[in-house]
Amino acid sequence: MEATIAITEAEHKKTKPDPETLQFGKTFTDHMFTMEYTEEKGWIYPEIKPYAPVEIDPAAMVFHYSQSVFEGLKAYKGPEGDIILFRPEENFKRMNRSNRRLRIPPINEELVLDYLRQLLELEKDWVPSAEGTSLYIRPFVIATEPSLQVAPARSYKFLIILSPVGSYYPEGIHPVSIMVEDHFTRAARGGTGTAKTGGNYSSGYTAQSKASSEGHAQVLWLDGVEKKYIEEVGSMNVFFKIDGEIVTPELNDSILEGITRKSVIELLEYWNIPVVEKRITMQEILKAYDEGRLEEAFGSGTAAVISPIGELHWKEHTLIVNGRDTGETTKSLYQTLTSIQTGKEDDPFNWTTKIKL
């Protein structure tokens, strides 16, 4: 399918940043994709144009009631110079689930994937190829109707912006320290935790900054009802290896269904490593630790792919996981996933989409 869209090329191209000093989400490419939604016409005016500020009415509902959703995925430069996407259709499926929760009209997933392909073809020189680098893709939808009524908007803007990003581990993959958050809640039962909507993220800043100031990399979120059950780590899903078995919190209405999480589970099953999705209390993890059965712990998400956990801090307890070393399974998952994503290894699952140039 080749969708027709208006393309306006930027007159002046930016200088590409040094791949050595790339940060996350600070530099953007020359072009962006935009389209609009109106109640009468649906999604219209698909357009690729120079990356530039957007003009928005100060009464646009996104500013007041945060009606917005976003996605995040990465494009890698493959060994043959093609561009490789990792399960992009899953991102647009999830965007539509987020849209439903936020009362935003659905997008046409197939069409949007084709718009993205066209944008990437134009921006192909922006996909970095150094070890660990990639082009981060940020599709998002914002409510643009100028109205202060607390109700779903009748007009929206969908955009895709692109940002070349550096390696998450410039000094190699290494385990981090995590603080278990006992007071603040990421997402309530009956809340919006399963949706990628902005309000779930800024609401975590206070806990995150408390953790940072105490020297931890991320927060481990517990459930909002009993503050007992493990939900996520920062903006990642979380896994533990106990007695040779991998466990991860089962999906509920406050956990984001990560695409990396799904891939980790599928890969473990393919490897015949036992993996179980269930409710897990922090108390169980402490017990396993005390009994010497907690073997590994890691987070999973698009940004870091796999992020080993070296320490867990909960109340008066400090859990040192695997002597602060990256565990075997954690390492294999990281290796295999990143090798599939970058086209260095076969993709038996058909996860990748290649854009030939």
Next chain:
Amino acid sequence: MEATIAITEAEHKKTKPDPETLQFGKTFTDHMFTMEYTEEKGWIYPEIKPYAPVEIDPAAMVFHYSQSVFEGLKAYKGPEGDIILFRPEENFKRMNRSNRRLRIPPINEELVLDYLRQLLELEKDWVPSAEGTSLYIRPFVIATEPSLQVAPARSYKFLIILSPVGSYYPEGIHPVSIMVEDHFTRAARGGTGTAKTGGNYSSGYTAQSKASSEGHAQVLWLDGVEKKYIEEVGSMNVFFKIDGEIVTPELNDSILEGITRKSVIELLEYWNIPVVEKRITMQEILKAYDEGRLEEAFGSGTAAVISPIGELHWKEHTLIVNGRDTGETTKSLYQTLTSIQTGKEDDPFNWTTKIKL
């Protein structure tokens, strides 16, 4: 205090809307106030300029992680033609509490109130004078730094926009039907419920539309932990009269501290009507109803001031409050508050701020 700001007058003034057909938050005045925040300089460039779209980078953090707060208050045309504000210093105090929760730098409350005064002086002809009408004031802050990192922004924009609004009750104050929401949560314990931040509002759209489709005006929110305790009604605080005593949920970390709520409590105390802030379960309300002790129920908030509740629907129960009539205390509160707000009655509390023209 007279703060110095740059003022650019609009060349073309809009036609004022017919006060008879005014909706809420759909029409905006000729000018707006804006200022910027940078880490180096703090809040700078205070400016009154023509109301117009703002130019914002598509990577501005407000679009992605909803780091934003807002306030809402009203200006009334007084009997002598002056402009009357109701407890505006409370709104800017609350904005700073919201700012703290969202990791947004504080504003100078006194200075901002003076900026608002100057904006209102310029827009004085936009303050409608017909019964029930007012000029709704919307101050808000949005994170403008272009960055996809999940962290507090380093630059912000503060704006004030103004919207002439019609009577909330074009056909006179009348009781509405409310649906008690058993599944969805407005704000979690440990969440952002005490802050006026966008994410708390769009997250309620699904419940609100379920209620609307069943013929109810608003949702009554229960606590996010046990789904037992009453929290708020729509975007209002809530009060019940039981056995001659007024009860309202006590403040916790998921209820917004309404300025109308505070004023209602102070007014009731002034009148020597017993008023109690405490945890209230929906079960208690049902019991009081079954025993014939539930005398009145109403919501309180800037938009409607006082909104009588005629019916409560909870599970299989329907509670008809006061025969669907507005109760005596509800009526007195509405009368007195609106009379003080519009300058028709004395203000023994010194709640109002008058801008002489």
